[in-house]
Amino acid sequence: MVDTTKERTAIVICDLQPDLLGSLKQRDNLLLSLRIPLEAARKNDWLVVYSGLQFKSRYEGVPPKHKLYGALCKLNQKLGDKAVHWFMDGWDGSKIVSEDPIISPKETDSIVWRAQHVPYELATLLKEKDISKVYIVGAKASGSVQAAVQIIMDNGIDVSAIKECIQDDNEERLNATIDHLLPVYSNVISLKEMMEDVGGLESYSTESKDILVHLLSKGGEINNNILFASDCGRRGHGSRYIQLLQERGGWKTYPTQVWYEDFIHQFHCPLAKKVVDFCDEPEFSKVAMYLSGREYLDEKDKVIEFAGRFMPKTFCINDGKWIGDEPPSDDEDGATDAPWFIKESDKNLGGAAIDIVGKPSEIMAHIKKDQSYVVQQHVREPLLTDDGRKTHLKFYVLLICNDDGVTWTLYTYKGALLSISPNVWSSQDLTHDTQITIHRHPEPPGKTDGWKQHWKSTYEKCKQGTVEVISRAIESGKLKGRRNKKQFEVFSVDWMPDNNGNIWMFEFNLSPAVAQREFDDAAKRDARRDYLMQHDEIMLREALDIAMPWDGGETPGQWDLAGEFKSSA
Structure with a gap:
């Protein structure tokens, strides 16, 4: 943060005069935006300077051939002051704006007039007041603001132009000036950056923070009818949900700020730590998109407690040692009949955190002593496709969970997907492509040749198995409700059927990967990607319509009501 006690700071407001303001399309936004730096100036005892253009009667002293103002002089010579008096002393159009008392000059402020393009008088005042730092704003980016920035820089004063507080009567010229010209002579900063540097966002009035949101969300009235969503960059479906919410209409993006940081990551929250209508950080969202206690499903060594009969016999390693039961020895019956999987307990990396070995004695050679693992042998007699390939259901x-904190509702999606290996399965083949099926098949299970005959019965088994596992997690108190805050989450379960009619659960994937719009490179797109993108968008939109209902929503879509539960308060 800037320590304003060590330097004399000024804010310079250029050409805030009706004769110029009337030509601005964004006049109202400019006047709103100026309230914020003026609040900072008043609080920190900065010098406030209004710089304006003002001519004498008949434009005395203006050369008729002057490139900028000569036309005014020549026209006045024909029609006189009564008809031609833009920026002329004594006429209302030349006065500093007065209808807004907050941004109108106070008696303690300075007003510096000029009758030429370059504001020499402004530079003289700043030097006399021993100013070392200037924030500059104003109504004419390509004229008065540019000229002021240049002469202030030439006098050795640090100058920063606040881009949201600068306008022009030509949008293309405004953008070019801010993007290319002003950075040559000054620091070009955002209004939010100024607020963070001067006092911190929390120090500003509620009105100023609302104005900032209004500006950053590209306009719209400042009222309680607007719904705000804030993307804090947390992993998961937050960005996609915000896209879908904004399609409804009435939603705007709410800006973020740094919340805290550690040695690796920087975490963000909504501006001024405001609780908004939707945010990917649950603490700041009226509706949470992450379940409290979700780690008990996500981490492979914790979910064992709830998976029960559906999970293959699982062995755990911590700090290089077996916890509880150990796998059989190589010479025990069946120990080498199928591969063994070694999975890092707290990672879901699509197979990157999984090693495969052929027998139990090889397990310990694949672990790191500072990691936790679960170890499982492959399911016996897996249900394969007709051509012999391994598959599992995503x-x-x-x-x-409702905002009462105790009422839970579970849905399962009829649009589950298969993941199918590209290779014919063999228990002796230890390659990842054969044993770890991670790529989703671009066709519904019920339409996939070679497997579709199993879909109806498998879906019902997976649905009931999911209900049983989730209900135990709720009843145990590991999944927790949030009093006065609704929460929801879309996630996936990996199920594999075998030839004996059983289904086996391997893991939950909280925030499972989905096809992303922003990564949709048309040149690389194929039918598989098109289908998955459409599948994921429909699935998440329908889930959001259930979790955050609205008049235009279509529910339940392909979501199937699977169970309702009550937890203890």
Whole structure:
């Protein structure tokens, strides 16, 4: 933060005069925006300077051939002061704006007039007042602001132009000036950056913070009818949900600020730590998109407690040692009949955190002593496709807890997807492509040749199995409700059926990967990607319509009501 006690700071407001303001399309936004730096100036005892253009009667002293003002002089010579008096002393159009008392000059402020393009008088005042730092704003980016920035720089004064507080009567010229010309002579900063540097966002009035939101969300009235969503960059579906919410209309983006940081990451929250209508950080959202206690589903060594009969016999390693039971020895019956999977407990990296070995004695050679692992042998007699390839179901789930903190509703998605290996399965083949099926098949299970005959019965089994596992997680108190805050989450379960009619659960994937719009390179797009993008968008939109209903929503879509539960308060 800037320590304003160590330097004399000024704010310079250029050409805030009706004769110029009337030509601005964004006049109202400019006048609103000026309230914020003026609040900072008043609080920190800066010098406030209004710089304006003002001519004498008949434009005395203006050369008729002057490139900028000569036309005014020549026209006045024909029609006189009564008809031609732009920026002329004694006429209302030349006065500093007065209808807004907050941004009108106070008696303690300075007003510096000029009758030429370059504001020499302004530079003289700043030097006399021993000013070392200037924030500059105003109504004419390509004229008065540019000229003021140049002469202030030439006098050795640090100058920063606040881009949201600068306008012009030509938008293209405004953007060119801010993007290319002003940075040559000054620091060009955002209004938010100025607020963060001068006092911090929390120090500003509620009105100023509302104005900033208004400006950053590209206009709209400042009222309670607007719904705000804030993307704080947390991993998961937050960005996609915000896109879908904004499609409804009536939603705007709410700006963010740095919340805190550690040695690796920088975390963000809504501006001024405001609780908004939707945010990917649950603490700042009226509706949370992450479940409290979700780690008990996401981490592989914790979910064992709830998976029960659906999970293959699982062995755990911590700090290089077995916890509880150990795998059989190599010579025990069946120990080498199928591969063994070694999975890092707290990672879901699509197979990157999984090693495969052929027998139990090889397990310990693949671990790191500072990591936790779960170890499982492959399911016996897996249900393969007709051509012998291994597959499992990516089974999607929507779990909602009402704001009473105790009422839970579970949905399963009829649009589950298969993940199919490209290779014929063999228990002796230890390659990742054969044993770890991660790529989603671009066709519904019920339409996939070679497997579709299993879909109806498998779906019902997976649905009931998911209900059983989730209900135990709720009843145990590991999944927790949030009193006075609704929460929901879309996640997936990996289920594999075998030839004996059983289904086996391997893990939950909280915030499972989905096809992203922003990564949609048309040149690289194919039918598989098109289908997955459409599938994921429909799935998340329908889930959001259930979790955050609105008049235009279509529910339940392909989401199937699977169970309702009550937890203890």
